[in-house]
Every structure is written in structure tokens, then in C-alpha cells.
Amino acid sequence: MPAAHGYAAGMTGAATPAYRRLSVEERRGQLLDAAQGLFAHQAPEDVSLDDVAEAAGVSRPLVYRYFPGGKQQLYEAALRSSADALNHCFTEPPEGPPTERLGRVLDRYLAFVDEHDAGFSALLRGGSVAETSRTSAIVDEVRRAAAEQILVHLGVERPGPRLNMLVRTWIAAVEAASLIWLDEEKRPPAAELREWLVDHLVALLAASTASDEETARVVGRLLAQETPEGPVARLARRVIPVVGQAAHLL
Amino acid sequence: MPAAHGYAAGMTGAATPAYRRLSVEERRGQLLDAAQGLFAHQAPEDVSLDDVAEAAGVSRPLVYRYFPGGKQQLYEAALRSSADALNHCFTEPPEGPPTERLGRVLDRYLAFVDEHDAGFSALLRGGSVAETSRTSAIVDEVRRAAAEQILVHLGVERPGPRLNMLVRTWIAAVEAASLIWLDEEKRPPAAELREWLVDHLVALLAASTASDEETARVVGRLLAQETPEGPVARLARRVIPVVGQAAHLL
The missing domain is CATH 1.10.10.60 (Homeodomain-like)
Structure with a gap:
């Protein structure tokens, strides 16, 4: 040089x-x-x-x-480096109640979204000229890494089709919620959004227990690790009156 | 000519x-x-x-x-016409329990996904050279139309931020589930997937009642219209034992 x-x-x-x-x-x-x-x-x-x-x-x-390769090469290299940073966010030691671990991962993820606001939106909304099969592959790799980490914390190595669909569907919901959050000028506060997203996964798991044995086992293990102050207990206390309202249906 | x-x-x-x-x-x-x-x-x-x-x-x-305009123009015209067909699927008379109306809409939607399998995947996965800001705008318009129809059936004209996020997040989850369904060679059967997606929305609504008054009102109205044979009752019967398992947390 x-x-x-x-x-x-x-x-x-x-x-x-x-x-x-x-x-x-x-x-x-x-x-x-x-x-x-x-x-x-x-x-x-x-x-x-x-x-x-x-x-x-x-x-x-x-x-x-x-x-x-000019801008496109720089864009892909920047995306690669963001993907690595995101994968790093997902790593969480397998200690304590799983929903609290998930909350910490979501806090780091939402901080990342906050720091990469416009770029995150442009990337995930599609229609960008910089989008290619290579950039899509990087985004898919991040989604796969996120799904794998969640399954680790749920204690599942090779998920059956229902649990696999549940986890991946929830990840898509998190992405959609993040985009809406950016559109709404980052309202509600990140901590509130995080809490709602954790509730969302727990609600999905609970709704799938009866139709899928694997999910039922996962929920059983999850409940054994939760505390009366944790997200699952908070959600259960809130859902009980709703189920009560449905008494005429039972 | x-x-x-x-x-x-x-x-x-x-x-x-x-x-x-x-x-x-x-x-x-x-x-x-x-x-x-x-x-x-x-x-x-x-x-x-x-x-x-x-x-x-x-x-x-x-x-x-x-x-x-050649292939790109044909692609956009074909997409426009598919978007109109999809919007047509979403129209459902406001009669009977809302979850059963939603089930009928989802049946039509999944039939559409089935009939447009590879095209639907290519469009939503991103990275296609045919994707432009115009094609993205058409896809967004379909999502908006879907959200509006759901809100009509929930009896809400102008949703607050939480309910808005809830409905749009669920739509993203439905899209993700549809893509996974196509990847998995259309397993489970469409009727089973439809049932799970309805459960998913009900679970999300129930999980949001305590943190959002508007959602609580929506759920109240929803419960009043449901029947003991309907999706909400089926879900409630399945969730009660799960809540029972969480008794040590309460």
C-alpha cells in the first residue's frame, strides 16, 4: 500500500x-x-x-x-457483519427460567433493531435493489440461528413439524413487530414490546400443547423451571380471568 | 388488430x-x-x-x-390480478361466530397458497430479480386489506397500537406458516393448519387482554358470540389443564 x-x-x-x-x-x-x-x-x-x-x-x-464490487459488495459485507453481531446477541447461557433468558435475548435484539433502524426496515421490507439471493441467504441464516437458539433453551434438539413451525412462525412475528415498532417511532418502549413478545411465545406454546405431544412435554419442562415472579406466572394470572369469562362455553 | x-x-x-x-x-x-x-x-x-x-x-x-414492458410488466400484471383474487378471498359476511368466519377466510387463503405454491414462495422469500418497490407495494396492500378485514370481524374500526400490532403480527405469522407449509410439502393438511392459525390468534388476543383494555373489550365481545362447539371453546378446554399444571406458580 x-x-x-x-x-x-x-x-x-x-x-x-x-x-x-x-x-x-x-x-x-x-x-x-x-x-x-x-x-x-x-x-x-x-x-x-x-x-x-x-x-x-x-x-x-x-x-x-x-x-x-463497489456498493453492492460493501452492502453485503456490512450485512454479513450485522448478521454475525445478531447471532452473537442470540447466545445466552442455559441458566435460570427459559422465559427470562428469552427476555434477555429479546432485549439485545431490540437494541440491535434500534441501532440499525432504517437499514433493518429496508432489508426486511423487500423491493430493495441491493437485495439478491445472497442477501436473502444471509437473512435466512440469521432466522435459522435464532430458531436453533430458541430450541436449545426449550431443550429440544430435533423438533417435530409442529414445534418447528411454531418457533419459526414466532420469529416471523417478532420481525413483523419490530418493523411496526420502527414505523410507530419505537413505541411502546422496548421493555414493554419484549414482554409482549415473550407472552406471545408462551401463549402459542400453551395453545399447541393439546394438539402436539412434543409441545406438551416442552411446556411441562418449561413450567417446572419458571418462578412465581416470572413471565409465565404473570401471563397465567392474567389469562385465568379470561378463561373464566368463557365459562358459558365450557 | x-x-x-x-x-x-x-x-x-x-x-x-x-x-x-x-x-x-x-x-x-x-x-x-x-x-x-x-x-x-x-x-x-x-x-x-x-x-x-x-x-x-x-x-x-x-x-x-x-x-x-415484457416479462416484468406481465409479472406485475399477474401479481395485481392475484392480489385482487386474494382480497376477494378475505371478504366474509359478518355472520356467526367470528372465529368460524376467520376459519372460512383461512380455508380460502390456504387454497390460494396451494394453487400458487412456487410463485407465492418466490414472491415472499425476497431476493427475486422481479421484485421492485411496485411489487412490494402490491404485497403490502394485500396485508393491509387482510388486517382491515380481521378488524371488521373483531368489531374495531380504528385499532389502538397494541391491537394493530397484534393483528399485523398474526398476519406475518400466517405468511411464515404458509411458506413453511409449502416447504414441508403441504403437511399438515390445510384444515389442521387453519385450526392452529385460528388458535394462534385467539391465544394472542387472550394473552393481550390484561395489558390492553381495547383487546379486553374485543375478547369480551368475541366470547359472547362463540359457541361451545367453536374454536374458542375447544381451545379453552385444552388450555385449562395447562394452566392447572402452572398452579405452583400462582
Whole structure:
């Protein structure tokens, strides 16, 4: 790398010595960080290669040298790196009541959605010119990782068809709720949305117990680990009066 | 229209008189039907303009005369016509228990998914080259129409944020379940999937009653219209033992 390419490093912050020569990896990381920051808050359509060069404080040809595929390559690399960050959010030690673990995962997930608002919307709403079979594959991989993590916490290794559909359907519901949440200017507060999404999964599990033995076993194990202060107990206390209202049907 | 363009009409079936001259509207409809049949069972990538011409029994230039935008224009017109058919499925007279009305709507919806299997998957999975902001807008319009119809049957004109999120989230879950259903070679049978999806909405409504007054009112009205043989009663009977299992939490 010719030293001249380090000229703009000083723009990234007062603490960075001017003209410091970045290694290939450092430079690549710097460009990717700049791209990711832009793609997080804007639709890919609205981000130009000049914007990326400007945000990184480098010239447009330098961006092309590292990402010869231009914006599309940068977009896919930024998405790849977001996918890794999301997969990292999903990791939670298998300790304590499962619904509380799920709540912590959802808190991290909603913080991610908050930090990647416009980019998250553009990606999941479809119709973006930057969307390809490769970007769809990355999104699907994240969904699969999320489903696998949930199944780990439910103590299931190879789910039957009903439980598999239940978990994947709930993940789709979480995505939809996240998009609506962004549309509604992040109302209700993230903690309230998280609580509702946990209730949603518990309600789905409860509704599927009688028609699916595997789900019944999962719910049995889940109930044994929950506490009177936890989400399942709170939900049960709230649903009992509703079931009471349905007494005329029983 | 020069008469020569009617030459291939005889190929569409023995009952059609050969060389019958189709009106502009008839011809357009014929081409669109042919395109729709292909797009229903294949990803747009896998449908060529030659395929459409062949299915309609006409020449490729004739297809271009009616659809100068070529395959993309045909795809969007086919999608528009599918969206209208779907919106038509959603219409259900406001009579009888709401969950039974919902079951009938879902039966029609699942029949539609069954008849448009590969096209439905390709459209909703994203990453298709035929996907544009226009096709996304058509899909969104269908989702909006579905949400409006559900709210009509729940007796709500302008839903508050929680009920709005609940209905839209459930619609996303139905879409996800439909895609998984197609992946799983249409297992379980459509009637079983429909029953599970109705349970899913009822469970969601029940889980939201305590945190949202509007949902509580909706559930109250819903329960008053249900019968002991209906989906809500069936679900309530199945959930009661689960709540019993949670007695140690209460």
C-alpha cells in the first residue's frame, strides 16, 4: 500500500495520529465500519459510494481498491457483519427460567433493531435493489440461528413439524413487530414490546400443547423451571380471568 | 388488430374455433391468464417470455405488443390480478361466530397458497430479480386489506397500537406458516393448519387482554358470540389443564 493512502486517517478522530499508515486489514475494517454506519440508518438506495468514502475520510478510488464490487459488495459485507453481531446477541447461557433468558435475548435484539433502524426496515421490507439471493441467504441464516437458539433453551434438539413451525412462525412475528415498532417511532418502549413478545411465545406454546405431544412435554419442562415472579406466572394470572369469562362455553 | 394475429387462438382448446379473432381485451386476458399460470408455479426467474407465448399459443412479438414492458410488466400484471383474487378471498359476511368466519377466510387463503405454491414462495422469500418497490407495494396492500378485514370481524374500526400490532403480527405469522407449509410439502393438511392459525390468534388476543383494555373489550365481545362447539371453546378446554399444571406458580 502506498503511504499516500493514509492521508485521511486523521479525519476519523482527534486521537488518531494524522497520516498513520493503516494495515490492509485495518483499512478494510475502517471502510466497512463507515459503510455499516450508513447502511444502518438508510436504505441501500440512499447510500452512495461517495458517502462511504466521505464517512471513512478516504477517496472513492481507495474504496474501490478494497471493494472492487463497489456498493453492492460493501452492502453485503456490512450485512454479513450485522448478521454475525445478531447471532452473537442470540447466545445466552442455559441458566435460570427459559422465559427470562428469552427476555434477555429479546432485549439485545431490540437494541440491535434500534441501532440499525432504517437499514433493518429496508432489508426486511423487500423491493430493495441491493437485495439478491445472497442477501436473502444471509437473512435466512440469521432466522435459522435464532430458531436453533430458541430450541436449545426449550431443550429440544430435533423438533417435530409442529414445534418447528411454531418457533419459526414466532420469529416471523417478532420481525413483523419490530418493523411496526420502527414505523410507530419505537413505541411502546422496548421493555414493554419484549414482554409482549415473550407472552406471545408462551401463549402459542400453551395453545399447541393439546394438539402436539412434543409441545406438551416442552411446556411441562418449561413450567417446572419458571418462578412465581416470572413471565409465565404473570401471563397465567392474567389469562385465568379470561378463561373464566368463557365459562358459558365450557 | 390485424386478423393474422388470431392464428394461434385454435391452440388454446378444441372448443375454441380456430382463427377466431379475439378482442383486445380478450387477448390481453388470455396472455395474462397464461402468464399467471406460469408465475403461480415457478419463480419469476424461471419463466421466460417464450414460455408465456407458448402457453398462450401466440408468438413472442404478439406478447410484446400487449405488454411492451415484457416479462416484468406481465409479472406485475399477474401479481395485481392475484392480489385482487386474494382480497376477494378475505371478504366474509359478518355472520356467526367470528372465529368460524376467520376459519372460512383461512380455508380460502390456504387454497390460494396451494394453487400458487412456487410463485407465492418466490414472491415472499425476497431476493427475486422481479421484485421492485411496485411489487412490494402490491404485497403490502394485500396485508393491509387482510388486517382491515380481521378488524371488521373483531368489531374495531380504528385499532389502538397494541391491537394493530397484534393483528399485523398474526398476519406475518400466517405468511411464515404458509411458506413453511409449502416447504414441508403441504403437511399438515390445510384444515389442521387453519385450526392452529385460528388458535394462534385467539391465544394472542387472550394473552393481550390484561395489558390492553381495547383487546379486553374485543375478547369480551368475541366470547359472547362463540359457541361451545367453536374454536374458542375447544381451545379453552385444552388450555385449562395447562394452566392447572402452572398452579405452583400462582
